[in-house]
Amino acid sequence: MNQLLAVIIDGILYSSWLFVIGVGLTLIYGVMRILNVAHGSLYALGAYAGSSLAGYWISHGYPPLGSYAALLVAAILVGLVASPIIERGLLRLVYGKDEVVLVLVTYSVFLILEDLIKLMWGVDPIFVPEPYGLLGSFSVGDLSYPIYSLALVLVSVLAGIGLTYILNYTRQGKILVAVIHDRETAATLGVNVRLVYFLTFTAGAMLAALGGSLTAPTISVQPGIGVEVIVLAFAVVVIGGLGSLGGAALGALIVGMVRSAAVHYVPQVELFSIYVVMALVLIIRPKGLFAVPEARRI
Amino acid sequence: MKRDTTLLIYLPLLVLLLAAGPLLPKWAGFLVNVSLCFGTVVLGMLILMRTGLVSFGQGLYYCLGAYAAGTLDHFFKLSDVPLMILCGTLLSGLVAFGLGFLLARYRDIFFAMLSMAFSMILNGLLVKTSELGSTDGFNVSVHSFAGIALAEQSVRYVTYSTTVTLTVLVGVGVHLYLRSHLGRMAEAVRDNELRLEYMGTSVKRLIHINYVLAAALAGMGGAMMAVTVGHIDPEMAYWTTSGEFVFIAILSGTGSTLAPFLGSTVFETVRSFAYEYSPNTWQMTLGITMLLVILFLPGGLWSMFNRQSGTA
Amino acid sequence: MVKRSLKVTIASAAVALSSLAGTSAQAADVKPIRIGFVTFLSGPAAGPFGVPARIAAEAVVEAINTGKAPAPYNSKGFGGAPIELAIIDEAGGATKQVSEFRNLIERQKVDFVIGYIGSGDCLAIAPVAEELRKLTVFFDCGTPRVFEEGSYKYVFRTRSHATMDAVAAAKYLQERTPGAKTLAGINQNYAYGQDSWNDFSAAMKTLHPEMTTTTSQMPKFGAGQYGAEISTLLQTNSDIIHSSLWGGDLEAFMLQANPRGLFKKGQLVLVAGEPYLHRLGSNIPDGTLIGARGPNGAYAPDVPINRWLKDLYKTRTGLLPNYPAYSATMALLGLKAAYEKAKVAKLGSTIPMGDNKGVKEEMEKAYAQGPSTEDVIAAFEHLTFDSPAGKVRMALGKGHQAVTGTAYGVTKLVNGVVTLTDIKYYAADQVQPPEGASSMDWIKAGMKPQK
Structure with missing residues (x-):
């Protein structure tokens, strides 16, 4: 019984992490039809910026609780800097090209950012653990967990609810949905599609960076962390159905639970359990769990 | 009817590469050899891309082909060049025949993602298998060609000329296939599937055939790579390897069956010199190269030749 | 002449x-x-x-x-x-x-x-x-x-x-924790991690035939998130926890495991723990067995x-x-x-x-x-x-x-600085197989010193 409880808690904690790293990807795909490989680099940028800023904050003896604000600010900064350069500077030039070409464009951005990060931060891992331990821990049975992990759950729930609210209950969100459904018609009706794309990409980039900056205090930020995150985020988002928020949440929950169960019961299969789940889901539901049905065009 | 210039290029190319083999500096010969192996995999992707499909999991077949060749040497001591390549090609084709029933139903990004998932599962299985060296993989050595024992000095040229000959053969084969009735229907699938169905063609079957062909070519490329490089590891099935194939495919363009070989040679050359001259920024160099090609040569490198000659 | x-x-x-x-x-x-x-x-x-x-x-x-x-x-x-x-x-x-x-x-x-x-x-x-x-x-x-x-x-x-890293660690533990009965591992899922675990668990079982393995966790290389692995390790309550994690992965694991009390009972062994040791500070418990893959660094x-x-x-x-x-x-x-x-x-x-x-x-x-x-x-x-x-x-x-020979020692935090104490040196023939022998066979045959 105790083990089952541990599986569920570990699963939820991991799922919320997966949701935070996946939600920006699904947002950008949903609106712009771009499977953004550079999402992993934005995550890494967020992690580096977050740990640098938080590290600076702490090493200067400011109140430690402020380091959480530093993490948040870092994510916003990354979004504000990266988005104009990537979206306005590059993606704008290739809209309308084949989906695969767009993947390749973002793959190139990923390659460039990987080296850029290395040039800016070097290859030594950055280790700023203070914000992680600050909140203390809580116990379930004989297992104790850091409260910071709970905070991550809170952030992912807030992000999910917030985005759902914006999309469904605000004017801007409805415009966004209009653009998703038919870009041309929306443009004809006077929607500034350019702006919608820019804001979406910025939001997606910030979410990616937020995932990174919130993860930073729990790990040692090292080169290559982006690569690992990309495939995980892909798996989560594809399982749920590309472009669906609820899908991303469900995908994260499934992947998180499966992985947690694998680690507890059959650690031998942990390595590829996620891809088995991904393949199975796609076999049963070819377009993911929450796929939006599309009309076939003759 | 335009004259088919492509076929006229292949024969001189074969003679030229075979003759150049012993004369080229060893590193350049090796670079050509490796590029041709990559090119063969990408040639398979070209068939798929003509059908409107892009696989993010060709690493699956590339890796299977390489491991088929490798296990022949490692466990059965059958290190015979043609046999190894044949087995690699067949195994990949066979697995693709099975998976094809499933994948032929998928399109677009879902086709890409499902093929990636399969490739990552193979990667995971191989990493778990310490008998096959886990992530370290194992070495593949070559001792004979069609039963004839090879002297140590001749191995390099034998693998080189085998690769050259086979790539030219499959290049011509794929070229003829794409010009055949069946091959031309691939493009019809890309343009409008439904219309093709109305005309009584089974799109699923067509995709299945092309999928198996692409996989067999990937397996062949993998097996040739195994005998060329002499080492294989599970990284061959990791998603970044498949990503590289897509990268080369887009870089090359789908204009001609010669394009993949041009693209892979350019890719290998850029990468190799970037390693040498900017060891800290070689990834950036590749990324920028790709962006420049996408922005200024949207049809891939091959479009440079198309504009001049006007043939497709 | x-x-x-x-x-x-x-x-x-x-x-x-x-x-x-x-x-x-x-x-x-x-x-x-x-x-x-x-x-x-x-x-x-x-x-x-x-x-x-x-x-x-x-x-x-x-x-x-x-x-x-x-x-x-x-x-x-x-x-x-x-x-x-x-x-x-x-x-x-x-x-x-x-x-x-x-x-x-x-x-x-x-x-x-x-x-x-x-x-x-x-x-x-x-x-x-x-x-x-x-x-x-x-x-x-x-x-x-x-x-x-x-x-x-x-x-x-x-x-x-790398064989000697496992053998020397096992020999050190034979003296340090003679009563140990259970063994758990957390290693990256790639060749080095697997080899390191296989060598170490084989050496431990050769020295203590009654030793049982409770769990062998193999997270992905670069995984970063070890929550579920740590829960599993906590629940097995093992006497010895072996790990060949290194670099950023090791730091992330220590950071996540230490506050959860994983090392309160078990003896932790880090066979490749020496690089970055200084950065871990209070995140590494006293008494952790540290390897430097030879008498390098602090063991030189x-x-x-x-x-x-x-x-x-x-x-x-x-x-x-x-x-x-x-x-x-x-x-x-x-x-x-x-x-x-x-x-x-x-x-x-x-x-x-x-x-x-x-x-x-x-x-x-x-x-x-x-x-x-x-x-x-x-x-x-x-x-x-x-x-x-x-x-x-x-x-x-x-x-x-x-x-070469090798050395192992355990950590001790002195004024916020991680130092190594109780250092023991092992001569080459004590920890490495002789010419011609396969490492695994030699370990299983009892690790007899070569001539």
Whole structure:
């Protein structure tokens, strides 16, 4: 019984992490039809910026609780800097090209950012653990967990609810949905599609960076962390159905639970359990769990 | 009817590469050899891309082909060049025949993602298998060609000329296939599937055939790579390897069956010199190269030749 | 009689060499020796391994070129010829590395190659080095498979293979935790992690036949999130927890595991824990068993050549060198020792006997030529040389694989600084299989010291 409880808690904690790293990807795909490989680099940028800023904050003896604000600010900064350069500077030039070409464009951005990060931060891992331990821990049975992990759950729930609210209950969100459904018609009706794309990409980039900056205090930020995150985020988002928020949440929950169960019961299969789940889901539901049905065009 | 210039290029190319083999500096010969192996995999992707499909999991077949060749040497001591390549090609084709029933139903990004998932599962299985060296993989050595024992000095040229000959053969084969009735229907699938169905063609079957062909070519490329490089590891099935194939495919363009070989040679050359001259920024160099090609040569490198000659 | 005269010739040649080294190295333009140096410059292995190795290599080369290394390495360059390094990135996997190795030799025209941290890269490069007949020194990879599965003429490895890390840790624990009954592991899911766990659990079971394994966790390389693994380890409540995690993954694991009390009961063993140890601070519990993959770093003997390396590294980085820095230094010094031994031998053999005419010219010619690769190989095989981590003997793999002793110690936090105490040293024959034996068979057969 105790083990089952541990599986569920570990699963939820991991799922919320997966949701935070996946939600920006699904947002950008949903609106712009771009499977953004550079999402992993934005995550890494967020992690580096977050740990640098938080590290600076702490090493200067400011109140430690402020380091959480530093993490948040870092994510916003990354979004504000990266988005104009990537979206306005590059993606704008290739809209309308084949989906695969767009993947390749973002793959190139990923390659460039990987080296850029290395040039800016070097290859030594950055280790700023203070914000992680600050909140203390809580116990379930004989297992104790850091409260910071709970905070991550809170952030992912807030992000999910917030985005759902914006999309469904605000004017801007409805415009966004209009653009998703038919870009041309929306443009004809006077929607500034350019702006919608820019804001979406910025939001997606910030979410990616937020995932990174919130993860930073729990790990040692090292080169290559982006690569690992990309495939995980892909798996989560594809399982749920590309472009669906609820899908991303469900995908994260499934992947998180499966992985947690694998680690507890059959650690031998942990390595590829996620891809088995991904393949199975796609076999049963070819377009993911929450796929939006599309009309076939003759 | 335009004259088919492509076929006229292949024969001189074969003679030229075979003759150049012993004369080229060893590193350049090796670079050509490796590029041709990559090119063969990408040639398979070209068939798929003509059908409107892009696989993010060709690493699956590339890796299977390489491991088929490798296990022949490692466990059965059958290190015979043609046999190894044949087995690699067949195994990949066979697995693709099975998976094809499933994948032929998928399109677009879902086709890409499902093929990636399969490739990552193979990667995971191989990493778990310490008998096959886990992530370290194992070495593949070559001792004979069609039963004839090879002297140590001749191995390099034998693998080189085998690769050259086979790539030219499959290049011509794929070229003829794409010009055949069946091959031309691939493009019809890309343009409008439904219309093709109305005309009584089974799109699923067509995709299945092309999928198996692409996989067999990937397996062949993998097996040739195994005998060329002499080492294989599970990284061959990791998603970044498949990503590289897509990268080369887009870089090359789908204009001609010669394009993949041009693209892979350019890719290998850029990468190799970037390693040498900017060891800290070689990834950036590749990324920028790709962006420049996408922005200024949207049809891939091959479009440079198309504009001049006007043939497709 | 013959033997004695040979000795005399070598001795006189050595004298001639050192006097020539002073003059002709400065006067004549001696062709520099180019060494390809392959190490991780990107990816997760760059920070803890690749870059420290590179920094050490560059610093040591500079010191050697200016003749500032301590004896017996105080002659300039390699026998008077200055050394140049051509550095390339090891990232990208074995296939790419084979291509780059060829390019290094044929385009960059290097005379020797020193390199490779990844075991897969070492396995792939060895036959190619053989094909291209290029003397290649592996400096840091650990897998015993290189010389247990193959036999090479042009390939050397100047550090011990990884078997001793597991064996020495098991022997240390036999004394420290004799009552241990249960064993758990957390290792990265790749070849090194699997080998490390297999060797260690086999060694533990050989020493304690009643030992049981509770769980073997194998998270993905670079996973970063270890929550579920830590819960599992906590629930198994094992006496010993083994891990070969390193670099950023190790830091993340320690950071996540320590606050959850994982190490309150179990004895933690980190076989590759030495790099970055200083950064963990209070995140590493006292009494953790730490390996440095040889008597490197804090375990290195306090001798002049070690103090020299420490100073050299500290002036460049402000830090003390970690074990990959020692490995890189050992490879360079080993090659230098072999090269100069070969040069002396060659000079000895070219001194004309009996006729004094042309002696000076002959010697200068021999000096300018330098030894051939074959000469260096002959000198390198079964060589014993001095290093900052003590004596290195090229004893296994027909004289191509180094053996050294090793050391383990446990951590103790003193004024916020992680220090190592209770250090125990193990002689090479106690922790490494003899020539010809497979590591795993030797472990299972009881780890009998070799002769």
